[in-house]
Amino acid sequence: MALTAAWESRGAEQEGGGGGVEPSRSGKGGNGEERIKREHMFDKVVTPSDVGKLNRLVVPKQFAERHILPRLLGGAARAACPGAVLRFEDGRGGGRAWAFRFSYWGSSQSYVMTKGWSAFVRDRHLAAGDTVSFCRAGARLFIDCRRRGAGIVASAPPTRLLVPAVVPQVVTLMPQRSTSSDERAPRGRCVRLFGVDLELAGAETLPLDLQLALMRR
Amino acid sequence: MALTAAWESRGAEQEGGGGGVEPSRSGKGGNGEERIKREHMFDKVVTPSDVGKLNRLVVPKQFAERHILPRLLGGAARAACPGAVLRFEDGRGGGRAWAFRFSYWGSSQSYVMTKGWSAFVRDRHLAAGDTVSFCRAGARLFIDCRRRGAGIVASAPPTRLLVPAVVPQVVTLMPQRSTSSDERAPRGRCVRLFGVDLELAGAETLPLDLQLALMRR
DNA sequence: TAACGGACCTGGTTA
DNA sequence: ATAACCAGGTCCGTT
Numbered sequence: 001m002a003l004t005a006a007w008e009s010r011g012a013e014q015e016g017g018g019g020g021v022e023p024s025r026s027g028k029g030g031n032g033e034e035r036i037k038r039e040h041m042f043d044k045v046v047t048p049s050d051v052g053k054l055n056r057l058v059v060p061k062q063f064a065e066r067h068i069l070p071r072l073l074g075g076a077a078r079a080a081c082p083g084a085v086l087r088f089e090d091g092r093g094g095g096r097a098w099a100f101r102f103s104y105w106g107s108s109q110s111y112v113m114t115k116g117w118s119a120f121v122r123d124r125h126l127a128a129g130d131t132v133s134f135c136r137a138g139a140r141l142f143i144d145c146r147r148r149g150a151g152i153v154a155s156a157p158p159t160r161l162l163v164p165a166v167v168p169q170v171v172t173l174m175p176q177r178s179t180s181s182d183e184r185a186p187r188g189r190c191v192r193l194f195g196v197d198l199e200l201a202g203a204e205t206l207p208l209d210l211q212l213a214l215m216r217r
Numbered sequence: 218m219a220l221t222a223a224w225e226s227r228g229a230e231q232e233g234g235g236g237g238v239e240p241s242r243s244g245k246g247g248n249g250e251e252r253i254k255r256e257h258m259f260d261k262v263v264t265p266s267d268v269g270k271l272n273r274l275v276v277p278k279q280f281a282e283r284h285i286l287p288r289l290l291g292g293a294a295r296a297a298c299p300g301a302v303l304r305f306e307d308g309r310g311g312g313r314a315w316a317f318r319f320s321y322w323g324s325s326q327s328y329v330m331t332k333g334w335s336a337f338v339r340d341r342h343l344a345a346g347d348t349v350s351f352c353r354a355g356a357r358l359f360i361d362c363r364r365r366g367a368g369i370v371a372s373a374p375p376t377r378l379l380v381p382a383v384v385p386q387v388v389t390l391m392p393q394r395s396t397s398s399d400e401r402a403p404r405g406r407c408v409r410l411f412g413v414d415l416e417l418a419g420a421e422t423l424p425l426d427l428q429l430a431l432m433r434r
Numbered sequence: 435t436a437a438c439g440g441a442c443c444t445g446g447t448t449a
Numbered sequence: 450a451t452a453a454c455c456a457g458g459t460c461c462g463t464t
Contacts, residue, residue, distance in 0.1 A: 055444065055459085101443095107460065114459090115443065266457050272439060275455060324442045327455055332439060 038137040041067040045148070048128040051121050057113040057132070059102070064111035067134070068102060086113075091135060091144025098143060255354040258284040262365075265345040268338045274330040274349070276319070281328035284351070285319060303330075308352060308361025315360060 042063040044050075050057045059068065072084050084103065090096040101115035120126065120143070129148030134141065259280040261267075267274045276285065289301050301320065307313040318332035337343065337360070346365030351358065 053445090053458095103460095105460065118444075264456060266455090269457085270438090271457075278454065318439085320440085322441065325444085325455065326453075329440095331441095335438080 036138040038135045038142060041134040041136050043131050043133045045131050046126060046128060051126050051128055051130075055114060055118040057100075057117050059111040059113060061109075061111060063134075064102075067136070068111070072102075085116075086141060088134070088141045088143035091133070091142040253355040253357075255352045255359060258351040258353050260348050260350045262348050263343060263345060268343050268345055268347075272331060272335045274317075274334050276328040276330060278326075278328060280351075281319075284353070285328070289319075302332075303358060305351070305358045305360035308350065308359040 042060070044057070044060060044063070046057065068086070071086075084101070085099050086102050087097050087099045090098065098120050099116045100113040100120070102111070102113055104111050124145050126132070126145055127148070130145055131148070131150075132143065132145045134143055136142070259277070261274070261277065261280070263274065285303070288303075301318070302316050303319050304314050304316045307315065315337050316333045317330040317337070319328065319330055321328050341362050343349070343362055344365070347362055348365070348367075349360060349362045351360055353359070
């Protein structure tokens with residue numbers, strides 16, 4: 001079993017997130033992984049429609065064209081990225097990730113996140129006026145959110161956040177059919193011990209003391 | 218209240234059609250045409266969506282897999298029958314026929330009739346709550362419909378219930394959904410008596426003996 | 435251009 | 450509790 005610690009510098013969030021970092025799969029603990037800074041891409045204060053039953057987040061065109069399109073096929077044209085699926089790791093850590101279909105709706109001339117978005121809204125109880133925040137660390141993408149009016153402090157992008165440079169796959173160009181289950185599964189339990197978020201991968205054979213720690217939560 | 222055999226010969230319909238047993242459209246009276254019994258495949262009480270602008274009829278999976286798929290490519294897999302076109306003769310006779318595209322929508326895991334369906338809806342003035350009925354006689358397919366609540370008896374009381382010498386297959390009447398909502402036609406109760414499946418339309422005022430028979434099941 | 439058809443998506447309900 | 454089904458909805462290409 002793997003156990004990985006993640007520190008974060010991020011300010012407090014209501015949801016209490018510790019900024020998690022997924023372990024590099026290598027497990028070579030002390031590897032010479034260069035640590036990549038997580039940099040802020042963009043925020044959006046979500047509208048009622050974004051969190052309503054339309055099941056989509058309108059991505060402001062500027063943000064889409066500046067931060068997302070360049071990631072797809074080297075910035076290929078709109079038509080070139082039908083059904084792109086972006087995977088965003090939970091900014092709080094825990095190893096969870098969200099996959100959103102990203103596409104362009106010609107009818108409204110806007111970029112949207114569709115499939116997968118409403119799951120995030122539900123899970124994080126996102127409400128109109130809250131802010132979603134997208135970050136990037138190398139090729140890895142992160143998503144997080146904060147409550148409306150949640151502190152000025154929190155809104156500051158993380159000053160530094162170290163993550164392993166090992167890059168898991170990020171973008172899938174989907175002929176898609178997979179549906180359902182995919183990314184929903186939390187990939188391992190997560191526990192905060194001593195102020196540090198720990199992810200338990202392959203939680204089959206936990207040491208007893210850890211099991212106890214988990215039960216206590 | 219009405220009581221009707223489930224498989225065929227629905228007796229009179231408002232539209233004047235006998236769902237009827239009309240055999241092959243012979244004409245060639247004396248020929249050695251074997252008369253193939255028209256056997257019932259399945260019914261569906263159509264939903265508002267089925268007759269609305271979606272231009273499609275959702276075919277309940279059981280029906281599709283039991284009655285339609287086996288006809289396509291010898292029961293080949295779903296993927297094998299993209300865009301099959303099925304031709305259904307008008308159950309009332311007259312030589313008219315309807316062609317429907319039959320396909321599988323992977324995203325919702327459902328079977329549908331698409332192209333051609335709305336023409337049928339228009340022509341027959343199909344409305345939510347009405348029932349479409351699919352039959353087969355050998356390789357020939359038939360489609361018919363009846364008005365909601367058209368307790369078969371209402372228009373022309375069947376003097377007697379014709380019982381075919383050979384009871385067609387299971388004749389399951391509708392494991393269909395009972396959406397909690399709205400004005401959907403009350404699904405007739407269904408009961409097997411004397412080895413025959415009977416549908417009870419308008420089960421308000423059952424004769425006592427039938428009520429007893431039902432309770433016994 | 436409006437309408438149609440095809441594919442996709444999702445939540446409520448049910449098995 | 451989970452998974453399957455499907456009614457009702459979306460966008461978009463074609464006609």
